[in-house]
Amino acid sequence: MGAKSGNxxxxxxxxxxxxxxxxxxxxxxxxxxxxxTETPAAPASSAPNTPAPTVNHAPSLTSAPTDAPQSLExxxxxxxxxxxxxxxxxxxxxxxPTRFGKGAVDExxxxxxxxxxxxxxxxxxxxxxxxxxxxxxxxxxxxARGLGIPVNLAESAKWYGKASEQGNPEAQFRYGTxxxxxxxxxxxxxxxxxxxxxxxxGGNAMAQFNYGQILVQEHPxxxxxxxxxxxFLKAATQGLPDGEYAVSQILANGTLAVPRDDAKAREYLIxxxxxxxxxxxxxxxxxxxxxxxxxxxxVSGFGWTLRAAVGGNVAAQAQLAKLYYQGLGVEGDSVKAAxxxxxxxxxxxxxxxxxxxxxxxxDDQMKAALTEANxxx
Numbered sequence: 001m002g003a004k005s006g007n008x009x010x011x012x013x014x015x016x017x018x019x020x021x022x023x024x025x026x027x028x029x030x031x032x033x034x035x036x037t038e039t040p041a042a043p044a045s046s047a048p049n050t051p052a053p054t055v056n057h058a059p060s061l062t063s064a065p066t067d068a069p070q071s072l073e074x075x076x077x078x079x080x081x082x083x084x085x086x087x088x089x090x091x092x093x094x095x096x097p098t099r100f101g102k103g104a105v106d107e108x109x110x111x112x113x114x115x116x117x118x119x120x121x122x123x124x125x126x127x128x129x130x131x132x133x134x135x136x137x138x139x140x141x142x143x144a145r146g147l148g149i150p151v152n153l154a155e156s157a158k159w160y161g162k163a164s165e166q167g168n169p170e171a172q173f174r175y176g177t178x179x180x181x182x183x184x185x186x187x188x189x190x191x192x193x194x195x196x197x198x199x200x201x202g203g204n205a206m207a208q209f210n211y212g213q214i215l216v217q218e219h220p221x222x223x224x225x226x227x228x229x230x231x232f233l234k235a236a237t238q239g240l241p242d243g244e245y246a247v248s249q250i251l252a253n254g255t256l257a258v259p260r261d262d263a264k265a266r267e268y269l270i271x272x273x274x275x276x277x278x279x280x281x282x283x284x285x286x287x288x289x290x291x292x293x294x295x296x297x298x299v300s301g302f303g304w305t306l307r308a309a310v311g312g313n314v315a316a317q318a319q320l321a322k323l324y325y326q327g328l329g330v331e332g333d334s335v336k337a338a339x340x341x342x343x344x345x346x347x348x349x350x351x352x353x354x355x356x357x358x359x360x361x362x363d364d365q366m367k368a369a370l371t372e373a374n375x376x377x
Contacts, residue, residue, distance in 0.1 A: 108138060117148025128159065136163035137171050157184035164195055169202030176207070200231060205238040212246065225250055226257040236268060244272035245280045266293030273304055281308035282316040289328060302329025309340060317344035318351050325357055334361060338369035343376050 108123035121142055127135035140159035143152045157178045163171030176195035179188045193214055199207030212228035212235070219227060229250050235243025248268035254260025266287055272280035281304045287293055288301030302323050308316035317340050323329055325337035338361055341354045361369070 108135060112138060112142075112147075117142060119148075121148050128162075131162075131166075133163045133166035133168045133171070136160075136166075137168055140171070140174070154184045161185065167198070167202070169199040169204040169207065172196070172199035172202065173204045173207040173210070177210070200234070203238075205235045205240040205243065208232075208238070209235040209240055209243045209246065212243075222255045222257075226255050229258050236271070239271075239275070241272040241275040241277040241280065244268045244275070245277055248272065248280065248283075262293035264293075269293075273307075276311070278308045278311045278313040278316065281305070281311070282313055282319065285316070285319065289323075298329035300329070309343075314344050314347040314349050317341070317347070318349050318354060321354055321357075335365055335368045335372060338365065339372035339376060342369060342373035346373075 106123075108120050108127065111117075111123060112120035121139065124135040124138045124142075128139045136159045140156045140163065142148060143156035143159065145151070157175065160171045160175040160178060164175040172195040175185075176192040176199065178185050179192035179195070181187070193211075196207050196211045196214060200211040208231045212231035215227040215231070216224040218224060229247070232243045232246040232250070236247045237243075245268070248265045250258055251261045251265035251268065266284070269280050269284040269287060273284045285301045285303075285305035285308065288297045288304065290296070302320075305316050305320045305323060309320040321337045321339075321341035321344065323337075324333050324340065326332065334357075337354075338358055341351070341358065344351075358366075
């Protein structure tokens with residue numbers, strides 16, 4: 001997934017692969033929470049919905065370290081660490097009153113915060129029916145997630161539609177997504193684009209990122225990237241890792257209107273990586289090892305690659321195997337190298353260089369690697 005210098009096609013692919021357009025909203029519409037009761041419970045949450053990594057061959061790392069490792073951005077890499085939530089995860093701000101619009105801080109929202117979902121629904125419904133936009137978004141959200149009531153995505157879409165008409169950015173984003181999908185409301189790309197733009201103008205970070213993606217899809221190539229760049233930048237400024245990664249990819253390649261800037265691209269990679277964006281972690285690991293955009297740092301390169309690999313990024317798992325067997329940023333370990341490649345290979349990735357490395361291992365090493373790989377599953 002790493003960007004290649006001067007290759008605009010790679011930049012386009014990288015931006016579009018940050019996540020499929022509107023994937024975060026889709027997750028919100030299809031991931032109901034467990035059935036709620038009137039016993040106070042924490043609001044429902046789900047694991048981060050990070051983009052699936054592109055399965056590709058990790059680049060060869062054949063050069064020996066030339067600089068002393070530096071302590072730059074070295075992450076903690078405990079294998080069992082929890083993956084941080086992405087800002088783009090639709091459940092991250094579930095108890096943020098601004099998400100539902102003005103007037104959300106009341107008895108209904110208070111009950112929602114305490115996990116009294118049935119009470120919250122009963123309090124919010126009359127207000128929603130009378131035209132309260134914040135209550136309409138709250139009702140839509142609860143119907144989408146099955147909080148205190150059965151999941152009803154079609155009804156949820158209806159309430160998002162009503163709230164979007166009142167200028168609620170969250171509702172505009174969600175309903176715009178629904179119109180693009182065309183599953184719970186008639187498909188209407190033109191209206192969806194208008195709503196996404198309105199939500200983006202209203203400051204919704206996910207809408208800003210997704211509106212940028214619409215522009216890229218409308219004009220594949222440099223023009224689309226240049227049109228999208230300001231919107232990706234707005235989303236990145238709000239801390240959305242999808243936006244941060246998209247900005248890094250455009251800066252890493254450059255266009256006529258957006259000059260290439262490896263140093264700044266690396267800064268955005270660091271931001272996205274720190275927020276748990278696994279593809280950014282993989283790319284950042286490579287950049288540290290290569291010394292791209294800043295000082296070479298093998299230790300940090302290994303650390304970020306390990307974090308992405310532990311998080312399930314298949315390309316990072318293969319890359320980590322190479323770092324282990326070549327001893328870059330870590331003491332060389334053929335068994336661990338083989339173990340990580342076994343994990344990547346189980347996911348469907350093959351690499352000729354690593355296949356050749358595996359052919360050179362003896363039976364004892366292979367047995368030890370298999371045992372280690374089974375622990376990594």
